[in-house]
Structures are given as structure tokens and as C-alpha cells.
Amino acid sequence: MQRVKSFLIQVPLWLYFIISVYPLFWMISYSLKDNNEIFVTNPFGLPTQFRYENYINAWTQFNLPQYFMNSVVVSTVATLFIVILALMFSFAIARLRWRFREAVRLYMLVGMFMPLQVIMIPLAILVKDFHLANTYGALIIPYIVIGLPFSSLIFYGFMRDIPSEIEEAACMDGASVYRLFTNIIVPVVVPAIATVVIFQFLNNWNEFMLANILISDESMKTLPLGLLFFQGQYSTDWGGMGAVMTIASLPMVIIYLFFSEQVERAMTMGSAVKG
Amino acid sequence: MDRYLSNKKAILIFLLPALLAYTVVLISPVLQTMYRSFFEWDGLGTAVFNGLDNYKEMFQDPLLMTSLRNGFIFSVVLVVFQIGLGTILALACADPRVKFRKMLKTAYFVPVILSVTVVCQLWIAMYDPTNGLINKLFQIMGISYQQNWLTSPTVSIVAIAFVNAWQFMGYQFSLLYAGVKSIPEQYYEAATIDGCSKWMAHRKVTLPLMKETFKFCFIIAITSGIGAFVQMLIMTNGGPGTSNYTLTFMIYRYAFLENKYGYASAISVLLVAISLVATMIINKVFDRKDG
Numbered sequence: 001m002q003r004v005k006s007f008l009i010q011v012p013l014w015l016y017f018i019i020s021v022y023p024l025f026w027m028i029s030y031s032l033k034d035n036n037e038i039f040v041t042n043p044f045g046l047p048t049q050f051r052y053e054n055y056i057n058a059w060t061q062f063n064l065p066q067y068f069m070n071s072v073v074v075s076t077v078a079t080l081f082i083v084i085l086a087l088m089f090s091f092a093i094a095r096l097r098w099r100f101r102e103a104v105r106l107y108m109l110v111g112m113f114m115p116l117q118v119i120m121i122p123l124a125i126l127v128k129d130f131h132l133a134n135t136y137g138a139l140i141i142p143y144i145v146i147g148l149p150f151s152s153l154i155f156y157g158f159m160r161d162i163p164s165e166i167e168e169a170a171c172m173d174g175a176s177v178y179r180l181f182t183n184i185i186v187p188v189v190v191p192a193i194a195t196v197v198i199f200q201f202l203n204n205w206n207e208f209m210l211a212n213i214l215i216s217d218e219s220m221k222t223l224p225l226g227l228l229f230f231q232g233q234y235s236t237d238w239g240g241m242g243a244v245m246t247i248a249s250l251p252m253v254i255i256y257l258f259f260s261e262q263v264e265r266a267m268t269m270g271s272a273v274k275g
Numbered sequence: 276m277d278r279y280l281s282n283k284k285a286i287l288i289f290l291l292p293a294l295l296a297y298t299v300v301l302i303s304p305v306l307q308t309m310y311r312s313f314f315e316w317d318g319l320g321t322a323v324f325n326g327l328d329n330y331k332e333m334f335q336d337p338l339l340m341t342s343l344r345n346g347f348i349f350s351v352v353l354v355v356f357q358i359g360l361g362t363i364l365a366l367a368c369a370d371p372r373v374k375f376r377k378m379l380k381t382a383y384f385v386p387v388i389l390s391v392t393v394v395c396q397l398w399i400a401m402y403d404p405t406n407g408l409i410n411k412l413f414q415i416m417g418i419s420y421q422q423n424w425l426t427s428p429t430v431s432i433v434a435i436a437f438v439n440a441w442q443f444m445g446y447q448f449s450l451l452y453a454g455v456k457s458i459p460e461q462y463y464e465a466a467t468i469d470g471c472s473k474w475m476a477h478r479k480v481t482l483p484l485m486k487e488t489f490k491f492c493f494i495i496a497i498t499s500g501i502g503a504f505v506q507m508l509i510m511t512n513g514g515p516g517t518s519n520y521t522l523t524f525m526i527y528r529y530a531f532l533e534n535k536y537g538y539a540s541a542i543s544v545l546l547v548a549i550s551l552v553a554t555m556i557i558n559k560v561f562d563r564k565d566g
């Protein structure tokens with residue numbers, strides 16, 4: 001009886017396991033097949049003969065390396081600035097003493113509840129007016145700002161929990177406020193920094209909506225945007241399409257498999273702040 | 276100490292960069308959108324004040340009803356699939372008899388980190404009427420329910436919503452699982468002593484204690500349903516016809532394809548208002564169950 005029950009509990013879990021993973025397995029396996037095998041002879045299983053040429057074609061014939069490069073630059077720079085600016089901001093509202101810090105904190109909180117669509121139009125105009133269209137800045141600047149509210153609040157939560165004796169000690173030792181920040185506060189919140197880095201990097205890496213509006217130049221496209229245009233070009237070559245998609249996904253999946261626990265913690269932490 | 280920590284210059288140095296960037300790039304655009312919604316404006320020339328005309332036009336626009344309906348369908352699919360099924364999976368996964376838990380959790384989460392473009396294109400291939408996985412699978416199982424998943428005006432919105440539901444299931448699942456895990460074991464022991472079955476214990480203990488988690492999950496599911504856009508853009512470009520339009524798709528089309536920036540701004544304002552009202556209602560509903 002116990003064994004039957006235990007089995008019954010596991011059934012939905014394994015069923016959903018298949019639903020979650022099989023589409024990805026299917027994608028990777030068709031990236032190694034030709035059309036005949038995908039459509040007729042072997043649609044569901046592993047490829048009988050690995051056709052690596054799909055990968056070589058995908059990498060050499062299209063702008064895939066360029067898209068990759070753009071995504072790396074945009075995501076890295078934006079994440080770096082988010083961390084620096086949010087650390088500084090939260091230090092000012094969590095540790096320094098002044099009158100309106102609670103009001104400023106609430107002001108920043110508003111940004112977390114604002115649907116991004118609402119700034120789409122003015123942002124497109126702003127980017128055009130500042131001649132940022134089709135530059136890295138067109139994406140990096142909005143991404144930094146969009147990341148600020150969430151990151152600041154995570155840092156704020158961590159910084160507030162640091163005991164105030166730490167400042168007394170720093171003051172006694174004659175450390176300036178700047179040294180207090182760089183040598184004491186920032187090292188203490190390293191776990192929070194790791195969370196924010198993962199969360200923001202993933203967000204920036206996969207952002208599509210704003211990139212779609214702000215970037216039209218082929219050479220500046222990020223990966224999610226660039227991939228969109230394979231659809232038409234590859235409509236008859238499913239293997240090539242599968243290879244492109246697999247190449248685009250594998251780096252993130254591999255990183256995730258190594259750091260899965262940290263990634264999940266980072267992603268779910270938002271709920272603690274927003275809820 | 277007080278003098279040390281209220282160094283005015285230091286406060287400004289730490290505060291200003293973030294505050295300025297946030298105000299210029301986020302808050303001021305929000306205010307501009309609200310302001311521009313009262314103008315007729317093509318994004319380039321001078322804006323002409325036209326009062327509430329944009330709003331009047333919006334409520335007569337046949338696309339608005341389509342968009343609201345689709346946002347509603349999208350939200351319902353997300354709630355049922357992610358929160359309904361997600362809760363069942365989270366409860367099952369928390370059972371001590373379950374093995375390979377880490378592997379299951381990892382497998383559920385992988386789609387979350389994939390690019391939305393990849394996921395959409397993968398599902399375009401899966402939905403393909405002749406060569407796609409779904410129809411082939413039905414064929415093998417002898418089910419005659421073959422569909423033109425993405426070209427049917429009635430089925431496609433659900434098919435598209437399902438793609439979003441599938442991709443972000445792992446995210447909602449993690450939240451729900453963390454919620455289940457945060458409940459102290461003693462509560463269940465007490466419930467068992469009182470003669471509760473496992474099922475009863477979950478209904479009387481788990482679900483009420485997870486109120487905060489559910490609140491957050493509902494807010495994510497419903498607001499992302501209302502604002503849905505990317506999946507429609509990639510998978511069917513809002514079509515067939517205009518049958519897959521959502522509010523964001525309307526904003527996108529009027530602003531960037533038809534240069535009606537003022538009108539699109541009014542739709543943005545409506546989108547924010549609906550999202551806020553939905554969030555407030557969810558908060559109210561979950562707080563009332565307290566009593």
C-alpha cells in the first residue's frame with residue numbers, strides 16, 4: 001500500500017519532467033538530423049547519424065557570433081553598472097542618516113511595479129534624441145535603470161541587517177565614509193551581490209521587448225533579437241534552425257546546470273521583496 | 276556618529292547617480308506617457324492637445340475588446356497551468372518519499388533560463404500542422420484532434436499562452452515549492468495527531484499558510500497575462516488577422532507601425548491602470564481570507 005502511494009505521488013512529477021524536458025531533447029536531436037529524418041523516418045528519437053554540418057553552417061553562414069558578442073557586451077556592462085549604482089544607492093538609504101531616505105526608498109520602489117510597456121514609447125524617442133539608436137548605449141542605459149529598483153531593494157535588505165557597531169568601529173579607526181563603504185559594507189553583502197548579478201545577467205541576456213524597438217541595425221542585434229530572423233531564412237531547413245537554437249541556448253543551460261541552486265535562489269528572491 | 280553618517284557630500288555622491296538615472300530614464304518617461312495621452316501626436320511634429328479624444332477613440336476601437344479578451348484568456352491559462360498544476364507538483368515534490376528531487380527541480384527550471392525567442396521558435400516547430408510534434412503525437416495515439424494550432428483564430432491564443440505557461444512553470448514552481456518547504460513540520464504532526472488525512476492537512480495547513488506565496492504567484496501570472504506581447508509578436512505577429520492582439524500589441528502597433536504616439540500612450544495608461552487594479556484586487560482577495 002505504502003509503495004503504491006509513493007508511486008502515485010511520483011507519477012505527476014515524472015510526467016511533468018517529460019513535458020518540461022522532451023521539447024528541448026527534441027530540439028537538440030533534430031538539430032543533428034536532416035529534413036527527411038525529422039519529418040518522415042525518425043521524428044521522435046535520437047538521430048541515427050549525427051549531422052554536425054548543421055552546426056557548422058549555422059555558425060559560419062549567419063551572424064550568430066556577432067549576436068553572441070553583442071549580448072555578452074550589453075549584459076555584462078549593464079549588470080556591472082546595476083551592481084555599482086544599486087550598492088551606492090542602498091548604502092545611502094540604509095546606512096547614512098538623512099531626512100528623506102524613507103521617501104526616496106519608496107520612490108525607487110515604484111519602479112518595481114511599473115509595467116515596462118509604459119516607458120516603451122518615450123524611451124524610443126529618448127534614445128533617438130540622444131543619438132543612441134543602434135548603439136550599445138541604447139540597450140545598456142535602459143537595462144541599468146530597469147534593474148535598479150529590484151537590486152537596490154535586495155541590497156537595502158542586506159545592508160539594514162548589518163549591526164551599527166560596525167560604523168562605530170570604522171569611525172573610531174578614522175576610516176572615511178567612502179572607506180567604510182568599499183572596505184566593510186560591500187564585502188559583507190557579497191552574497192547579495194552574487195544574487196543580483198545572476199538575476200540581472202539573465203534578465204538582460206533574455207530581454208526582447210525593448211531590444212526589438214531600440215535596435216534595428218543587424219550588427220547591433222542581441223541574441224534573442226537576432227534569432228528572430230532565422231525563422232524566415234531557415235523555414236525549409238529544420239536541422240539548421242535547430243542547430244542555431246541549440247547554440248544560442250547551450251551556454252546558459254550549462255551555466256545553469258553548474259549553479260542551479262544559486263540561480264533558483266536568485267530568481268525566487270524577487271518574491272521576498274515584491275510580495 | 277551622527278555627524279559621521281550624515282556627511283552631506285557623501286550622501287549626494289552615493290545617492291545621485293542611481294537617483295538621476297532612475298528619474299530620467301524611468302519615472303520621467305512614465306509621466307510623459309501620461310501627459311502625451313492627451314495629445315494627438317506622431318512622435319515628430321508638434322503635439323496637439325485633444326483632451327480625452329484618445330480615450331474615447333480607444334473605447335470604440337474594436338481591437339480593445341479583442342485585446343482585453345486575450346489578456347484575460349492568457350491570464351487564465353497561466354493561473355490554471357502554473358499555479359494549479361504547479362501547486363500539485365510542489366506538494367508532490369515536497370513529499371519525503373520522492374527521490375531525485377534535485378533533478379526534477381532542475382528539469383522544471385531549465386526552460387525559464389532559455390531565451391524567449393528560442394522557446395517560441397521551438398514551439399512554432401512543435402505546433403507545425405504537418406511536421407510538428409504535437410499533431411504527430413496525437414496521430415500516433417490515435418486522437419483525431421489535429422489542429423492548425425497557430426493559424427486558427429480561436430485555438431491560437433490558448434496555444435500561445437500555453438508556451439508562456441510552459442516556459443515559466445519552473446519559476447512559479449520554485450516559488451510554490453519554497454512556500455511549501457517553509458511550513459514547519461510540527462504543524463503536520465499536530466494535524467496528524469488530530470486525525471487529519473494527508474489531503475486534509477494540506478487543505479487546512481499548507482494552503483492557508485502559503486497565502487503570501489499564492490498572492491505573489493497570482494500577481495505575476497495575471498499581470499504578465501494582461502501585458503503579454505513577445506510570444507504573439509514572434510509566433511503569429513498578432514494574427515491570424517488581429518485575433519491575437521493584446522494591449523501591449525496595440526501599443527506596439529499604433530506607436531511604432533502607425534506613428535500614432537498619442538493614441539498609443541493612452542493605451543499604455545490603460546494597461547498600467549488595469550495592472551494596478553488587478554494587483555489591488557488580488558491583494559484584497561488574499562487579505563480578506565485572513566478572518
